[in-house]
Amino acid sequence: MSEKILSRAAACGKKIFKAVTTMGYVYLGLAIVLELCGTMCMKLSDGFENKIFAAGTLISFGVCFYFSALSMKTIPLNILYATWSGLGIVFAAVIAKIFFHETVSTPGLIGIVLIVVGVVLCNFFGENH
Numbered sequence: 001m002s003e004k005i006l007s008r009a010a011a012c013g014k015k016i017f018k019a020v021t022t023m024g025y026v027y028l029g030l031a032i033v034l035e036l037c038g039t040m041c042m043k044l045s046d047g048f049e050n051k052i053f054a055a056g057t058l059i060s061f062g063v064c065f066y067f068s069a070l071s072m073k074t075i076p077l078n079i080l081y082a083t084w085s086g087l088g089i090v091f092a093a094v095i096a097k098i099f100f101h102e103t104v105s106t107p108g109l110i111g112i113v114l115i116v117v118g119v120v121l122c123n124f125f126g127e128n129h
Helices: 002-044 051-071 077-100 106-125
Strands: none
Touching: 002 051, 002 077, 051 077, 077 106
16 A cells, blocks of 8 residues: 555656746746847847837846746756757847847858757757666
8 A cells, every 4th residue: 555655756856847947938938939029129229329228128137137046946057058059059140130130151051050959969968767
């Protein structure tokens, strides 16, 4: 009887751990989105001359770091930072192209692809998995 109870408790613990880990990635996603918002606001602030966008920069980055700290409770730092950097640079390049009409050179594009490959390797084949 006690083995059955322990087995159920272990299964319940795994579900709770999975939910906590999933929330870590939700928090990481929010941190990335807010970091991108902060970066866009910084670009639009014109060197912090435009006070509305300057405030948007500070608020976005502040909340971004809050969610990043929450995600660090369940995601190892090396995985978190690799994911944040990789996704951040890809989406920043896309946003720069769409909203600011900036271009990415071929070497820059190759660099971004290599970063994404590194993120995939860290996430799926890293020591913590």
